[in-house]
Amino acid sequence: MxxxxxxxxxxxxxxxNEMSDKNLVQEIIQHNxxxxxxxxxNRYKKMVITTGMGFLSNYxxxxxxxxxxxxxxxxxxxxxxxxxxxSTWIYRITVNKSLNFLRRRKRETIISSFWGDKRKENGESxxxxxxxxxxxxxxxxxxxxxxxxxxxxxxxxxxxRIALILSTYQELSYKEIAEVMEVSLSAVxxxxxRAKSNLRKVMVKQK
Amino acid sequence: xxxxxxxxxxxxxxRGELEPKNLGEFEKHLAECTQCRxxxxxxxxxxxxxxxxxxxxxxxxxxxxxxxxxxEAQKENIRSDIRIRLVxxxxxxxxxxxxxxxxxxxxxxxxxxxxxxxxxxxxxxDYLTQTTENIYSxxxxxxxxxNKK
Numbered sequence: 001m002x003x004x005x006x007x008x009x010x011x012x013x014x015x016x017n018e019m020s021d022k023n024l025v026q027e028i029i030q031h032n033x034x035x036x037x038x039x040x041x042n043r044y045k046k047m048v049i050t051t052g053m054g055f056l057s058n059y060x061x062x063x064x065x066x067x068x069x070x071x072x073x074x075x076x077x078x079x080x081x082x083x084x085x086x087s088t089w090i091y092r093i094t095v096n097k098s099l100n101f102l103r104r105r106k107r108e109t110i111i112s113s114f115w116g117d118k119r120k121e122n123g124e125s126x127x128x129x130x131x132x133x134x135x136x137x138x139x140x141x142x143x144x145x146x147x148x149x150x151x152x153x154x155x156x157x158x159x160x161r162i163a164l165i166l167s168t169y170q171e172l173s174y175k176e177i178a179e180v181m182e183v184s185l186s187a188v189x190x191x192x193x194r195a196k197s198n199l200r201k202v203m204v205k206q207k
Numbered sequence: 208x209x210x211x212x213x214x215x216x217x218x219x220x221x222r223g224e225l226e227p228k229n230l231g232e233f234e235k236h237l238a239e240c241t242q243c244r245x246x247x248x249x250x251x252x253x254x255x256x257x258x259x260x261x262x263x264x265x266x267x268x269x270x271x272x273x274x275x276x277x278x279e280a281q282k283e284n285i286r287s288d289i290r291i292r293l294v295x296x297x298x299x300x301x302x303x304x305x306x307x308x309x310x311x312x313x314x315x316x317x318x319x320x321x322x323x324x325x326x327x328x329x330x331x332x333d334y335l336t337q338t339t340e341n342i343y344s345x346x347x348x349x350x351x352x353x354n355k356k
Contacts, residue, residue: 038271045270050261059263063270070274071281146256149249167218168257174215193211196246203249 021086029078041070047087047170048094054169055098055161057150065097072097084179091170091180095162102154145203152202160195163188208232213243217250 019027019039027036048069052062072093080089153161162181166172172180174188181188208229213236219225220233237244 034275038275041271041274045267046264050264053260053264054257057260059265063267066270067274067277071278074274074278142255145252146259149252149256164253168253169261171218189211189215193214196214196217196249197242199253200242200245200249203252204245 022082025077025080025082025086028074037074040073044087044090045070048090050169051091051094051165052098054165055095055102061101062098065094065101069093069097088176088179091166095166095180099158099162148203148206149199152199155202156195156198159183160191160198163191164195167192208236210236210240210243213237213240214246214250217247218254221247221251221254 019036021040021043024036024040024043027033028040045066048066049059049062052065052069053059056062056065069090073090076093080086153164156164159181163177166177166180167174174185174192177188178185183191213233216225216229216233220230225233237247
């Protein structure tokens with residue numbers, strides 16, 4: 001297979017894995033190359049979906065968010081200046097989309113809690129929306145612990161939650177987290193310390 | 208070692224990736240600090256929760272093509288929106304032009320267009336139906352009668 005080297009060659013045959021992010025982005029912007037975009041999606045889909053799962057704790061919601069992330073990415077690629085890594089940029093879009101989704105869901109929950117009472121009067125269940133994936137392969141005690149922990153994570157301030165999820169679910173280094181969040185290394189250290197201490201306080205209280 | 212530093216090394220410690228040079232100090236701090244020991248328990252639970260949730264990830268081979276078809280659908284929606292807008296604008300413009308044309312026609316229905324002198328006389332007859340006394344006309348009969356008298 002011919003290796004893609006010349007960016008000006010239209011619809012060139014290329015070895016996907018050998019193309020850098022920068023080359024893929026140029027292929028998409030200059031030639032609207034769908035094959036290159038699909039390669040970009042395949043390269044980052046796991047990263048985006050699993051980050052979304054960290055915020056939403058639901059695979060299907062995370063996949064929906066991931067679709068929005070890549071559509072947004074496609075539209076905004078011409079604005080990408082290569083000043084930061086593409087992955088950093090994708091992380092930022094994912095975090096914003098996930099937080100917006102949670103805010104929207106919170107609003108819907110408030111509204112549905114009002115209508116839920118009406119439904120209850122009509123004999124309908126109000127627990128039929130936004131089911132959280134139950135952890136698999138776990139006993140009752142662990143599941144209860146996970147549920148409490150998940151609730152505690154959801155109540156953390158946004159900055160602490162973002163740092164915690166990027167660290168735990170994505171295993172990003174403090175430097176990478178600092179780049180995504182556009183804060184200093186010491187700020188990340190402090191955010192994670194406070195996040196863990198807040199979770200500890202909640203979990204100790206529950207025991 | 209400070210509490211913040213110990214907390215920053217917890218994930219590495221639990222994954223067995225902590226460098227040996229930090230291990231001694233890390234464990235010494237843990238033995239002395241109750242809060243950091245509790246935090247370590249929380250981090251352990253966190254990693255367990257993350258592993259559990261991430262185990263539900265499914266590799267979807269159609270994900271990329273699905274996004275591309277969504278993008279194409281959105282583009283097509285934009286194109287049809289533009290088409291609808293153009294048709295709407297054209298319809299409104301045609302309606303306005305038609306309105307002006309009909310208005311013009313209706314406005315002209317009451318007025319007669321004069322094309323010849325005979326037309327002008329007819330119109331004059333329409334408007335001047337009452338006979339008016341012409342002060343300049345000379346009544347011969349009357350003047351003859353008065354002479355006889």
